[in-house]
Amino acid sequence: MVHGQGGVKFQNWAKTYGSSPELYFQPTSVEEIREILDMARQRNKRVKVVGGGHSPSDIACTDDFMIQMGKMNKVLKVDKEKQQVTVEGGIFLSDLNVELSKHGLALANLGAVSEVAAAGVIGTGTHNTGIKHGILPTQVVGLSLLTASGDILECSESINADIFQAARLHLGCLGVVLTVTFQCVPQFHLHEVTFPSTLTEVLNHLDDHLKRSQYFRFLWFPHSENVTVIYQDPTNKPPSSSANWFWDYAVGYYLLEFLLWISTFVPSLVRWINRFFFWLLFSSRVENINVSYKIFNYECRFKQHVQDWAIPIEKTKEALLELKAALENNPKMVAHYPVEVRFARADEIWLSPCFQRDSCYMNIIMYRPYGKNVPRLNYWLTYEGIMKKYGGRPHWAKEALAVLPTLSCGHHLLSC
Numbered sequence: 098m099v100h101g102q103g104g105v106k107f108q109n110w111a112k113t114y115g116s117s118p119e120l121y122f123q124p125t126s127v128e129e130i131r132e133i134l135d136m137a138r139q140r141n142k143r144v145k146v147v148g149g150g151h152s153p154s155d156i157a158c159t160d161d162f163m164i165q166m167g168k169m170n171k172v173l174k175v176d177k178e179k180q181q182v183t184v185e186g187g188i189f190l191s192d193l194n195v196e197l198s199k200h201g202l203a204l205a206n207l208g209a210v211s212e213v214a215a216a217g218v219i220g221t222g223t224h225n226t227g228i229k230h231g232i233l234p235t236q237v238v239g240l241s242l243l244t245a246s247g248d249i250l251e252c253s254e255s256i257n258a259d260i261f262q263a264a265r266l267h268l269g270c271l272g273v274v275l276t277v278t279f280q281c282v283p284q285f286h287l288h289e290v291t292f293p294s295t296l297t298e299v300l301n302h303l304d305d306h307l308k309r310s311q312y313f314r315f316l317w318f319p320h321s322e323n324v325t326v327i328y329q330d331p332t333n334k335p336p337s338s339s340a341n342w343f344w345d346y347a348v349g350y351y352l353l354e355f356l357l358w359i360s361t362f363v364p365s366l367v368r369w370i371n372r373f374f375f376w377l378l379f380s381s382r383v384e385n386i387n388v389s390y391k392i393f394n395y396e397c398r399f400k401q402h403v404q405d406w407a408i409p410i411e412k413t414k415e416a417l418l419e420l421k422a423a424l425e426n427n428p429k430m431v432a433h434y435p436v437e438v439r440f441a442r443a444d445e446i447w448l449s450p451c452f453q454r455d456s457c458y459m460n461i462i463m464y465r466p467y468g469k470n471v472p473r474l475n476y477w478l479t480y481e482g483i484m485k486k487y488g489g490r491p492h493w494a495k496e497a498l499a500v501l502p503t504l505s506c507g508h509h510l511l512s513c
């Protein structure tokens with residue numbers, strides 16, 4: 098008999114959304130999940146499955162039954178010939194990365210963090226960057242779903258092909274994702290080069306940058322022309338690192354958080370912070386080499402609010418310049434750094450923001466220094482207006498006002 102716990106409080110990673118599920122389950126087998134679904138049917142309850150709980154929106158929240166898949170986290174099969182791996186939906190990518198490297202394999206692309214579950218990370222269409230690379234669900238070649246009726250549905254390009262294109266980005270709505278099969282690549286090292294530039298230079302030479310580096314992205318520092326360009330490319334060189342605790346943590350974390358907190362009383366300080374920290378931390382060239390997942394992943398230190406829409410790639414310049422102009426024309430509106438700009442190849446996944454179009458993702462951020470919410474409504478609305486104007490499609494995991502159905506001041510912590 099499967100046991101459900103009462104009184105559990107769920108909170109997402111950023112502690113921006115949470116819920117109190119009536120019963121919280123951590124099943125260890127398919128049979129146990131079937132029992133939970135039976136119970137839910139009998140009691141007329143909805144069921145939500147949660148992976149790593151990293152989604153910045155309330156997409157994983159429920160007050161009914163919550164299934165946490167952390168105990169269904171095994172690697173089921175490694176097919177060395179096809180370079181494919183089949184895993185249980187609850188495995189964290191941080192564990193999968195290590196397991197794959199034991200077999201000389203890796204995922205071709207990863208988001209910023211790996212403390213996310215295989216089924217969860219694809220469920221919202223997580224992406225990284227690289228115009229030859231699709232969002233993470235494009236690496237999925239098969240999966241199995243346990244539907245609400247208790248049936249198991251296998252799907253891939255050749256079996257239940259329609260359901261496959263829906264389930265690769267499933268939003269947690271199509272059933273419990275039991276297993277996922279990923280197409281892998283041979284293990285590789287990445288050489289990361291970070292160097293300063295300007296918004297004008299990067300936007301005027303976007304195509305060159307996209308061609309020059311396989312995993313090109315850039316960070317724009319709002320209220321300025323400053324940009325950090327990041328190139329990441331496969332290399333045969335051994336690991337080397339220029340990490341420095343003092344600059345990375347003492348300055349880039351503790352001092353920054355303190356100053357961001359001060360700026361909640363003097364918002365205009367944000368302009369100065371963005372310029373000062375660019376000069377302090379990002380104005381010289383830095384290089385790192387390591388195994389791919391250690392370069393793809395980086396530490397996201399601050400709890401934060403984020404929005405991230407995908408627009409047609411050819412609109413990158415216009416949209417970003419419009420956002421810059423909006424900030425210049427509205428002195429009361431402040432924006433934390435960085436605006437992270439990434440790219441992804443078109444795909445055929447029904448709910449993908451990149452469905453049938455090469456895309457630019459523009460991620461805006463407002464930190465929560467010491468857990469304090471910073472007003473962001475104007476910035477959020479201005480950004481969304483620009484994204485919509487250019488045909489934007491919101492990231493499913495993030496905090497688009499357009500897709501949060503019950504958003505109101507206070508209720509969802511949106512400081513007005």
Ligand SMILES: Cc1cc2nc3c(=O)[nH]c(=O)nc-3n(C[C@H](O)[C@H](O)[C@H](O)COP(=O)(O)OP(=O)(O)OC[C@H]3O[C@@H](n4cnc5c(N)ncnc54)[C@H](O)[C@@H]3O)c2cc1C
Nearest residue numbers: 148149150151152208209214216217220223224269274494
């Ligand atoms: C610090 C940080 C960094 C991030 N970096 C990036 C980034 O670089 N790029 C990017 O695109 N996104 C990024 N994100 C967003 C993140 O990748 C997504 O929110 C992702 O979906 C989180 O995976 P998860 O396992 O935590 O999923 P959860 O948030 O737990 O769940 C996501 C969805 O999947 C469903 N689900 C989970 N498991 C199952 C299952 N077994 N069966 C059915 N449904 C299931 C849930 O119901 C929910 O709908 C970041 C988030 C944080 C907090």
